[in-house]
Amino acid sequence: MCGFEIVDLFAGPGGLDVAAHCLGIPVTGIELDDDACATRAAFAEAKDGDGPRMITKPGDVRDFDPLDYKTANVLAAGPPCQTFSVAGKGTGRRNLDQVTAFIRRMAEEEDVTKELDDLADVRTGLVLEPLKWVLARKNNNPFEVVILEQVPAVLPVWKEMVAVLEKLDYHADAQILYTEDYGVPQTRKRAVLIARKKGGVNFPESTHQRYRKGHPPVAAKDHPKKLAPWVSMGEVLKRGSFTIVSNYGSGRDPKNRGRRDHTKPAFTVTGKVGRNKIIGPDGRDLGRLDEREAGLLQTFPRDYPWRGKDVQQQIGNAIPPLLAAHILITALGLPARRRGAVLGYNGF
Template sequence: MQSDVDEQLSIPSVDVVDLFAGPGGLDVAARWLGLDVYGFEWDPNACETRAAAGLNSVPHDVRDFGPADVPGAWILAGGPPCQTFTVAGSGAGRRALDEVLSFVRRMGNGETVTQEVAQLDDVRTGLVLEPLRWAIEAHKAENPYKLIVLEQVQAVLPVWKAMARVLEDKLGYRAVCGVLRTEEHGVPQTRRRAILIASLGVERELPEATHRRYRKGVGQLEGDPELFPWESMGEALNRGGPFRVISNYGTGGDPKLRGTRRFDEPSATVTGKVSRNRVVDLDDNPLNRMTLHEAGRLQTFPVDYPWSGKDVAQQIGNAVPPVLALHVLAAALGFKISPEDARKVVDRPWLDTRDSAPLDHLQRMGLLFS
């Protein structure tokens, strides 16, 4: 296996190294922008999807590698596993938050905390520290990343804020972080993600909303007239008739409080249980359940994205929505993506365009930091 890994890492210089690449959410966005990306991922199922999508696909553990293994990359990106931080998970990350914040501060002071991190109750909790380790190692090697882009569930925002202070005070970056709502960026789904953008020598901002915020009971055409209406499930899926999606689980575990969204609303957050959700017409007659490709489209993957391997629903639920990643990467580079361009790349067949950049006029963005 190691020889295969070495062969995979002996690749031409790339623009982006993605530390927790999953099935390719951020990788898809980078390709749309004309950026070359190398993604680290340890789940063999996600790697099967990556292989089918034309992305690098040998399973890696980011803890075994560092910046020297992907020379030339000038953008560091990552969305560490969220299960221990998310409300739906075990909560180990939330319980360990103070300890994780302490590790961030100590790493910023030059301490090595590897052994202590390994003693955390859930190994996935410590993975949130890996982007900082890579950034520190690159800085020590006098070849720092010019941009750092990180995303996670909103419960991780305190960690991103602590990392931002280290990146600014110790490594010379200018950093910004906050929580973005996916429907405000053209994703037909309500989902909140904590985002960090850090840049060497240039101040960047989080991407501004392009679409209106979804509010229950408020129509699509209401709200700020300067913003696009949020995209609905019906518009994204083209199912041909009105429908409702009923969640598989209830709020707080109460089955009587199962969430319901109509076709003319954005989807609720797509999770690994999306295929269990019921779909009915407006008279409660059962309809075909959501297909995996439909679930992927609600995450803004191209409709023909070649999902492969096992646990595909979990792969989809764990992924960062490519359109959100598109807006975040562009903001980190000093660009704004129009809703029209974002919709254009989502609607284009992935298998026909995966080796080219549909947003051809943005290929030059790599020159911004040359």
């Protein structure tokens, strides 16, 4: 054991848990969706007796008391992103000023629960639940480490929380991370907040080259920082030569579907990943990505036990386990001797 225990809000199907399991860290995940809970339970059952415990608490995060999780010294959360995501209607983005104002009021110990419940889309207010948990324990067994992850549009919210956390004697910062920088075979940007009671805050160093359209990767020995080439879809899916045609338009033109061939990372894996077309070199339709393949692009293990309905939505909502591993290792300051096995992990 490494001395850490995580309580994970909005835990989803277990993206963080795969990483925590590799690191030997027990996790209690709170999750509302029945299907995601079923997936988590299947993973926990498969790993029963092999590594740290993984517990799932089904239900609404708002109905749980932070003081009931006294042994958890790490708070992690990936709140629902639909109202902030560029793929959604953007309600949360339009309400950023209102949400950041709520943060300042919460820091002054105002009860804003009723106002959050009255928002046009209550999911927007869920991004503030992690702060409620921090504030509830600020004078009673405070969390040693806080890790929050969301879509890039939420960075202003995280920055506002950083200011509050610093007043609570945390060292805190928030940055945008690119998943392909860490060996994830897709381009996906995430806003990540890390706060620590002891020691400064660092973010994981890149291990792979960033994808840039029109700029092929170079061999690690030729890269200025000796970074490995990005991990491509072809390396993971092993389908031979193919091209992915995105379900989303590019350049704000819905008819201009983005295209990437097998030598490149995938587009961001969303809950609609199954709508992406796969085209062979001869133009032949090769079908769609199945659940296992979509999971692989997120770095879930090949045999991950997906359960329930709308598995693609579960996959798209999850944090890639490999990215989570990098974040946990750095945020928790785990010793170098424990890094090798985890950073060698992949779901392929």
